[in-house]
Amino acid sequence: MKIFISADMEGVTGVVHRDQLVPEGKTYERARKLMTADINAAITGALREAPDAQFIVCDGHGVMRNILLEDLHEAAQLVIGPASPENKPLCQSQGCDETCDVGLFTGYHSRSGTPGGLLSHTWVGSTVCNFRINGEIVGEAALNASVLGHWNIPVAMVSGAHELEAEARATLPEGFVFVGTKQTYGFTAALCLPPARTKKLLEDGAAEAIRRFKQGKLKPHKPKLPVTMEVETYRREMTEKACRVPGMERTGERSFATTANSTLEAATRMWTAVCRAQDEEPGWLK
Numbered sequence: 466m467k468i469f470i471s472a473d474m475e476g477v478t479g480v481v482h483r484d485q486l487v488p489e490g491k492t493y494e495r496a497r498k499l500m501t502a503d504i505n506a507a508i509t510g511a512l513r514e515a516p517d518a519q520f521i522v523c524d525g526h527g528v529m530r531n532i533l534l535e536d537l538h539e540a541a542q543l544v545i546g547p548a549s550p551e552n553k554p555l556c557q558s559q560g561c562d563e564t565c566d567v568g569l570f571t572g573y574h575s576r577s578g579t580p581g582g583l584l585s586h587t588w589v590g591s592t593v594c595n596f597r598i599n600g601e602i603v604g605e606a607a608l609n610a611s612v613l614g615h616w617n618i619p620v621a622m623v624s625g626a627h628e629l630e631a632e633a634r635a636t637l638p639e640g641f642v643f644v645g646t647k648q649t650y651g652f653t654a655a656l657c658l659p660p661a662r663t664k665k666l667l668e669d670g671a672a673e674a675i676r677r678f679k680q681g682k683l684k685p686h687k688p689k690l691p692v693t694m695e696v697e698t699y700r701r702e703m704t705e706k707a708c709r710v711p712g713m714e715r716t717g718e719r720s721f722a723t724t725a726n727s728t729l730e731a732a733t734r735m736w737t738a739v740c741r742a743q744d745e746e747p748g749w750l751k
């Protein structure tokens with residue numbers, strides 16, 4: 466079995482603040498360790514049900530060089546490097562392909578605009594106000610699930626702060642396991658479980674997730690084709706820049722969309738457009 470892990474950082478055990486999320490932050494090095502530990506726990510749990518499994522882990526946050534390779538479980542290989550469209554067109558799903566069987570999302574967060582959500586955003590916090598797939602507002606969980614769905618790969622587990630569960634249950638096919646790492650108080654505060662507790666929750670959650678997958682209980686997320694992905698930005702200039710990407714159509718003063726015959730094609734094109742919408746090339750893309 467080949468298991469794809471898309472790993473973000475905002476939903477990781479103990480992470481609540483931007484200082485923990487950027488290399489300049491004083492607490493970043495500790496957060497990297499916590500992120501790597503969450504992933505290792507998911508791998509350890511999955512191996513209980515699939516002892517021969519291989520894992521592809523995509524570092525899917527910011528500079529995308531957060532996970533400590535030297536501490537990563539030996540059953541895994543790691544996708545490292547910034548997600549410029551030339552580099553990692555699939556962004557947080559880079560490394561996944563038709564050879565993978567099932568997906569796990571660790572350290573995920575709620576979508577842009579979630580009331581009271583912890584570090585909530587979609588793809589690029591400064592740019593994306595809303596992201597829609599076929600008219601439905603979604604976050605990164607459903608967005609990446611739709612990319613995996615292109616290859617009929619279901620998502621078996623999502624982990625993150627507690628408010629993400631409602632979003633994921635509303636926008637992903639049912640049956641996946643949700644593992645809560647913390648109870649959100651506000652945008653930068655939460656009641657956090659220590660790693661000693663989340664380790665067990667993530668191990669048990671991943672084991673249950675793979676069990677459900679093996680029992681055939683999970684469905685891939687497959688939005689109706691042709692699929693339309695639409696982004697509403699915060700400023701008109703962002704939309705103007707994004708619309709220079711071939712295949713983008715302006716749908717409003719601050720919004721643009723693309724329609725494609727596959728989620729893979731639409732998501733790849735949309736990621737390119739969101740990158741191009743930046744005022745200047747941001748540090749995390751270099």
Ligand SMILES: [Zn+2]
Pocket residue numbers: 473474475525526527
């Ligand atoms: Zn992130």
